[in-house]
Amino acid sequence: MNPSPEESHSADLYAKANDAFFDDDYDEALTLFTKLVSMEPTNAEFILKRCQVHQKLNQLELALKDGESALKLLEQGSRSLLARAHLQVGITLHRLGQYVKAQSHLEQSRELNPKEKTLVTWLRKNEDKLPKDAPTATLAAATAPAPVSAPPVKATRYEWFQNDTFVTIEVFIKNVKQDAVDLNFFDNSLSLTVKLPTGSDYSLELEPLAHKILPKESSFKILSTKIEIKLRKEMIGIMWGTLEGDDQIIPMASSTPTTTAKKAKDWGALAREVDEETKPEGEQALNSLFQKIYKDADPDTQRAMMKSFVESNGTCLSTNWDEIGNKKTEVKPPEGMIAKKYE
Template structure:
């Protein structure tokens, strides 16, 4: 099998959550093709998730070396710097991690996950150790100075994507996260989109030779890569991420997020029950009469507020029907005797002393 075929199988194993199988296949890929940058990035990601941070750093450095060469791209270079920064952060080398994140900021200002990592660094980096932010380079050559290896200048020599500052928005339902990247007139074959369990990598080769990239890593929650998809439209790229857990509301697109059930959220958004008030109502109900006592109470309440005809109708109907009928209509019951009408299934009997 060729390196590319092995890489495809490695990605399939990765998507299926079989990281051990993916790692074994990626080892075979780099053995066949030592300059396979994507394989190092993928292997580094697995090492990062498995907390093998030294190995993740080594893979990031190798990817950085390759992406800094003649065949490198700004997108690969940005991803390699991001992965190196993440590995350094986990190894508690915060100052160095910050420097890599600043390079990513220069290469890809639209990298959304970068804000999360920069915030993490700022939170843990002592003030005296915080590096001076790297100035925005006037030319791509400045990237090489920030990164040190001379070949970086060759990879960064691609034209800066003038005007390619595409905004993106996202929304969700119970099963999908939808991301819309607003960028016009993109050809489908110019789009390279990778779906992973906790990340998304979008790269677009623009008509003027520049690159646009969007890296969402880490996503707030896991997705199902094989059930995710995208469409290239005339004014935007529509990306649909299949949620691994249906019914879970994402509070954010990237970073650490709590798991919140959509139905629970909807319930909580309604007016909360006043349990003290309910308890008072129960206590009040407990004092209310029941059965014949309740009927007599109702009779008294109606009788006390009624006019004379209503009172006569009530008394006549109740007495003549032996308590089986209660009428307030005197014109109906005043002209004739009210018959006894026992409830269905019961028989009226005379009371004998």
């Protein structure tokens, strides 16, 4: 039987709405999902999708309203869809700072579907925010079936470093299969899920990232000992002070420099201090040194460092604003190499 014109129209709208969402065009996605909800007001799937769009747009009260509407529609419905609804309500309440209420919904999601995507990460995030005297895990612990015996899962470690163009995240999981990795990039977040040999999932949710990225120019590759994720910075030359959450954007030297009293620094001693504390290697060592110097420098030195580093494509780093403030820093490739423009 062929679908009716109305069903065909809904399917077409749904596909376009999903495309807009994954292309980070949240305004268009909101318009399309709202049309779908108006066409089928009892379709919980459409309402939950719009809930997620509201979250991306930081319209948390509207997201909560959609999540709660979906819960009412799904009281006698699919367990998997109901688990998603509880998860989305839990995420929204977490972002609204209502951590105890969020915990209840996250636990109900776990009871309905322990393998719900991103659930483990949000439970961890929310439990970290709960008051110390708040009861936790009561509902799920009382009703969940006994777990099947399995080898213990070791805690997974990840590290990150950067250059002027990319932020690189290394997730240390050995011998991962390509089809076991589900990774989605968004303009201010990423979502990673890895199916482990034990049957459990490892999930990494970074939202919001410290700065925006270009999802279509970001990538990942699987190595024998780790998953390497490369996030393409939207603003080249901006050094991230943190990977996730609020971070200050240091403006480039476009304004008149202020006069400040310069304090002499022993940069050699500072480099030794960084080496003794962290002992990073290669590009990570240079990045650590850069961040340490930049953090402790006065405003003029910071401007000089950013201007020289970006204008020279990372081949020159100056701390003297008086010397480079009124001229462009030339590219100075290492001896025996030729500088080429990036296409």
